[in-house]
Amino acid sequence: xxxxxxxxxxxxxxxxxxxxxxxxxxxxxxxxxxxxxxxxxxxxxxxxxxxxxxxxxxxxxxxxxxxxxxxxxxx
Numbered sequence: 001x002x003x004x005x006x007x008x009x010x011x012x013x014x015x016x017x018x019x020x021x022x023x024x025x026x027x028x029x030x031x032x033x034x035x036x037x038x039x040x041x042x043x044x045x046x047x048x049x050x051x052x053x054x055x056x057x058x059x060x061x062x063x064x065x066x067x068x069x070x071x072x073x074x075x
Contacts, residue, residue: 022050 019025024047030037 019047022046024050 016025024043026041028039028041030039
């Protein structure tokens, strides 16, 4: 059970780091006196766009080996 929790935490940190690197998340701070406000903005459109691009790349990668296999057997 402990290993599963560690895996989920590592996965969440990895997704957060990947998303931050690809500008899915933006973090801003604002300090007024003793108060520190932290704002996290999520760009849903960017996430959707990158997800669709990744799906297309996966479809292309999966279909290319099949096409190559069909070409070699037809010749």
